[in-house]
Amino acid sequence: MNSMTTENLEQPASDEVSAKRLEKIAHENNKLHKRLCRLVGQAIGDFNMIEDGDKVMVCLSGGKDSYALLDILMTLRERAPIHFDIVAVNLDQKQPNFPPEVLPAYLDKLGVPYHIENQDTYSIVKRLIPEGKTTCSLCSRLRRGILYRVADELGCNKIALGHHRDDILETFFLNMFFGGKLKGMPAKLVSDDGKHMVIRPLAYVKEADTERYAEVKGFPIIPCDLCGSQENLQRKQIKAMLREWEKKHPGRVENVFSSLSTVVPSHLQDRDLFGFVGLKTDGVPNPLGDIAFDEEPCSTPTSNTISLTQL
Ligand code: SF4
Secondary structure (H helix, E strand, O other), rough: OHHHHHHHHHHHHHHHHHHHHHHHHHHHHHHHHHHHHHHHHHHHHHHOOOOOOEEEEEEEOOOHHHHHHHHHHHHHHHHHOOOOOOEEEEEOOOOOOOOOOOOHHHHHHOOOEEEEOOHHHHHHHHHHHHOOOHHHHHHHHHHHHHHHHHHHOOOOOOEOOOOOOOHHHHHHHHHHHHHHOOOOOOOEOOHHHOOEEOOOOOOOOOOHHHHHHHHHHHOOOOOOOOOOOOHHHHHHHHHHHHHHHHHHHHHHHHHHHHHHOOOOOOHOOOOOEEEOOOOOOOOOOOOOOOOOOOOOOOOOOOOOOOOHOOO
């Protein structure tokens, strides 16, 4: 009798807790969706990625990022004051155990026009690259050529890829650490055949957000290691470095990312980018010029620092 009474008393309380938890989760998910829409919309606007009348080919690999890209672009298309078309394209490279039914089933349900391109690049790569060597560079070259052709055939003038902020940062550090170049992954660029505009609408989105969004939406993820290629070790190191910075130095990764949009060529050393060789004095003070002997004002003065007014 006693236990019955306790159960009856506890039931409403635990229902209330669950309801509150569900409400909180729904609120967080809604915030995530809004954030993704805002950041994608902002990147599209900042780089003028999509214009009225565009036909955008959204490359769908079956990974979390490309699913998120397609989903958010479809939401934005509903709200946009301009008209643009979307075609989802998957390249089935005939990798072992690739489940060919997953994407068509998802896309049919979504009601978006799509095309599945079947090309056995896997066999070509296996035939041409000796066992144990990295296959990614040939594989991506083949993939790129095929996707450009498909974009032509489908009449798409824009090709949207699902690279996000973390991909951009990793590429930036890879190029700097291992290639000796200040070079990232552009949010918008002309394809190497000169015919298409390649866009990366997730450029401002963190990977953690696409990860979470994929969970929330229950995207039918297709694993990305079907080809059997090992993940690039250098990229793995960079990823780990960035994760460590995120944890130990909040704000640092954001600052590095924002520095990619705030470049001062006159304060780097690329002689092609800035005319150092022909640089002349003109006698005109420049408030934005180098304050040659001053420290950069990185931090606010502490009690140990002497301000100019104290001197
Ligand atoms: S991981 Fe596999 S599918 Fe991806 S680029 Fe490399 S070889 Fe190609």
